[in-house]
Amino acid sequence: MYTNVPVIGVIGHKDSGKTAIIETVVRMLTRKGYRVATAKHVNQKSFSIDSEGKDTWRHSVAGANPVVSVSDIETGILIKDGVKRFSLDELPCFTPQVDFIMLEGFSWLILNDEHVGKILCVRNREEYEGFKNKAKGEIIAFCSMRPLGKPILRIKEDSKILVRQALKFLRKKQKISKILNILPGLNCTKCGYSSCEEMAVAMYRKDAKLNDCVPLRLRSKLKTKITIDDNEVPIQPFVSEIIRSSILGMVSSLKGISIRGNEEVHVKISS
Numbered sequence: 435m436y437t438n439v440p441v442i443g444v445i446g447h448k449d450s451g452k453t454a455i456i457e458t459v460v461r462m463l464t465r466k467g468y469r470v471a472t473a474k475h476v477n478q479k480s481f482s483i484d485s486e487g488k489d490t491w492r493h494s495v496a497g498a499n500p501v502v503s504v505s506d507i508e509t510g511i512l513i514k515d516g517v518k519r520f521s522l523d524e525l526p527c528f529t530p531q532v533d534f535i536m537l538e539g540f541s542w543l544i545l546n547d548e549h550v551g552k553i554l555c556v557r558n559r560e561e562y563e564g565f566k567n568k569a570k571g572e573i574i575a576f577c578s579m580r581p582l583g584k585p586i587l588r589i590k591e592d593s594k595i596l597v598r599q600a601l602k603f604l605r606k607k608q609k610i611s612k613i614l615n616i617l618p619g620l621n622c623t624k625c626g627y628s629s630c631e632e633m634a635v636a637m638y639r640k641d642a643k644l645n646d647c648v649p650l651r652l653r654s655k656l657k658t659k660i661t662i663d664d665n666e667v668p669i670q671p672f673v674s675e676i677i678r679s680s681i682l683g684m685v686s687s688l689k690g691i692s693i694r695g696n697e698e699v700h701v702k703i704s705s
């Protein structure tokens with residue numbers, strides 16, 4: 435996935451306490467200063483928060499998409515695309531400046547997504563076993579409205595434990611995200627991990643060090659440096675060499691120029 439914004443998904447069958455969990459976590463973490471966005475899958479055919487005959491409804495019937503409604507207390511963006519077009523990758527575009535996102539439902543998207551921290555709501559031990567076998571990635575907690583025994587938390591009575599576990603997940607994600615921002619993002623696998631993200635997780639677990647990132651280690655030895663608006667663009671050694679020899683080759687063909695190979699050449703491209 436997607437974004438550096440951590441996502442917590444709350445999944446469970448009908449009446450298993452999903453909304454109560456979202457309320458608890460959102461309430462307790464917003465009190466601590468966290469900014470939270472939520473999204474809920476509405477399992478009701480043709481549901482709309484718009485109403486037939488309203489001005490916004492008339493705008494959309496005329497063909498507008500999205501339709502934005504702005505009042506003195508809220509701004510609503512009505513996107514006339516349903517769940518088939520919903521994507522976790524695009525969600526952060528609609529939820530800027532939040533520290534994390536909570537989802538209610540969307541089990542088909544979340545259950546197999548290793549990036550999403552999961553709170554799984556169960557009504558009995560069978561549902562617990564089912565989720566335990568199916569869920570991929572980090573499980574923040576199993577919760578239930580009824581006492582079902584360990585490790586299943588009770589939604590009301592164990593709310594502080596639940597919030598503590600959610601907070602632990604968020605802090606871990608924030609630390610991994612900070613590490614990821616230092617890595618070049620080339621996903622070249624030269625560190626032995628399949629992506630920079632996997633390397634960031636390994637660094638978080640102290641299984642890897644920054645120096646294991648080959649492009650970073652070689653950066654000072656590269657003979658080509660590309661900056662865009664003062665931001666250095668990470669490049670791999672062979673790309674550095676291709677750019678260097680191509681530019682030197684082009685420059686050497688200019689009239690009156692002879693290239694020794696050890697010159698410092700600056701190319702500046704302006705808007």
Ligand code: SF4
Pocket residue numbers: 617618619620621622623624625626627628629630631633646647648649650
């Ligand atoms: S070597 Fe560096 S750039 Fe390449 S995948 Fe590993 S961390 Fe990312």
